[in-house]
């Protein structure tokens with residue numbers, strides 16, 4: 001019942017009460033009641049006509065009847081009044097109950113308000129606590145900054161105290177021990193500022209951090225230099241938003257170096273405990289036995305709680321906003337595997353490359369199954385900030401969704417130590433329906449070293465040569481993923497004695513189970529311009545022996561830009577393995593071509609990236625001579641020429657009958673060419 005209606009009823013009731021009161025409370029002798037009027041009139045009538053009408057009319061009876069009627073009426077009125085009163089009382093009761101309920105509600109509201117006030121107080125206290133923490137953190141940061149300053153001063157003092165000769169000695173020792181200038185590195189602050197190497201478009205991007213997946217950063221190391229390792233950790237802490245960093249996992253793969261405190265790296269653990277902020281979870285996992293990179297990473301991943309794994313080398317420096325672009329891609333597509341742009345930290349000066357290409361380089365490979373770089377290509381309609389397809393990855397730095405990592409079969413855990421695993425996972429990702437991309441806005445500096453300073457672990461735990469491990473791992477991946485194209489790997493490594501490969505069954509089954517595409521699909525779609533050393537492209541293959549019978553054409557271990565030479569024929573392939581292509585290129589398995597352009601004869605011969613445009617890389621092989629520039633007088637010929645006490649490779653004016661200008665292919669034609677030496681497979 002609505003309040004208004006209740007009020008109206010109550011009003012009506014009150015009127016009824018008033019009326020009934022009026023009727024019932026009149027004194028008996030009042031002149032206005034019906035019975036008194038009757039009595040009075042009856043009295044006066046009776047006085048006048050009593051004698052005449054007495055007995056005939058029966059006045060007393062009438063009087064009685066009227067009185068009874070009046071009494072009835074009165075009783076009826078009384079009942080009505082009582083009923084009205086009852087109704088009103090009932091209504092009042094209801095109103096009282098409503099009121100009580102309202103009062104109860106009010107009490108509730110008050111209680112809730114009190115509770116809310118208490119909660120507010122708690123929140124305020126927490127806020128005060130947080131503010132204090134922030135102050136503390138600022139304090140800590142200031143402390144760190146002071147520490148940093150002291151460190152800088154001490155380092156400067158140390159540098160000043162050391163003379164040039166001593167500096168050189170220390171640097172040389174560093175290179176011997178770590179293959180980079182650890183001495184210089186140790187003189188630089190661990191949390192140093194580094195140049196922002198991103199393109200402007202990247203700096204302008206904003207990221208939806210709240211809806212991104214977190215990552216666990218997994219860093220495997222063996223006896224890593226203190227400064228390089230700590231600088232890696234510091235750069236992750238300082239340049240990763242806390243909300244994106246599930247944890248840092250350090251996998252100590254059997255270190256025993258004294259600067260880490262020996263086995264179990266107690267010095268490192270102590271430093272982390274006392275010097276690094278508690279707000280970041282840093283797990284240190286030590287393996288007493290050498291696991292090798294693959295198994296060390298698996299070990300780290302097994303302890304990771306984040307939905308994304310980010311694997312990092314232990315000698316890197318993450319740049320500004322390095323994780324956001326990577327996690328953005330993986331959050332949107334869990335089958336995307338992402339690498340950052342890897343900037344160069346100079347191994348001698350420790351400087352970051354101050355200039356990087358606007359479009360980053362991406363990974364590819366040569367038939368020797370060496371990893372190589374090539375220019376990245378922005379797809380039509382894409383921006384410079386969009387992910388770029390990368391045929392392969394270098395292997396040291398990448399992020400992958402935990403679910404996807406397991407879905408595509410983690411790593412080939414029968415592989416040993418280090419090497420080849422990066423191409424294996426790259427081919428597998430692409431052939432089995434994933435994507436491998438480089439995030440152009442994510443930059444991580446990496447100390448590139450010329451040599452690998454550590455021994456590698458093999459399956460039975462004994463150190464083996466890096467070369468042998470690399471060959472074994474490469475052959476495993478060739479067998480599983482490259483179909484018939486594996487022959488070009490064996491062809492390029494024809495002299496390599498392959499160690500036993502172990503069982504391939506599991507990996508081949510994995511390929512079947514995942515319905516992975518053939519290697520030809522990979523070649524056609526990811527590296528369509530790659531040179532394929534098949535019958536259609538090659539005329540000759542093998543070693544090229546000079547007319548002096550002793551010297552062979554030799555790469556001399558050079559990279560692009562280096563000088564090619566001649567060396568005693570050793571019959572081991574390697575640096576002496578060349579191909580003569582139908583386009584007249586003299587090329588190596590790692591895509592270098594003999595290139596010469598000198599005008600003053602004799603001139604040097606260089607190894608350059610094959611460009612496929614003929615010109616200085618085109619040689620006509622005729623009558624046992626390699627001729628450049630046609631048949632005329634201007635033609636130049638490859639010559640093994642004595643310079644001082646040494647034979648050197650030159651181009652010189654062609655002269656028939658000069659044995660130094662004649663060459664024979666030891667490998668013969670292709671086909672038949674050298675038979676690929678298949679590795680021993682398990683029985």
Ligand SMILES: [Mn+2]
Nearest residue numbers: 313396446447
């Ligand atoms: Mn590295």
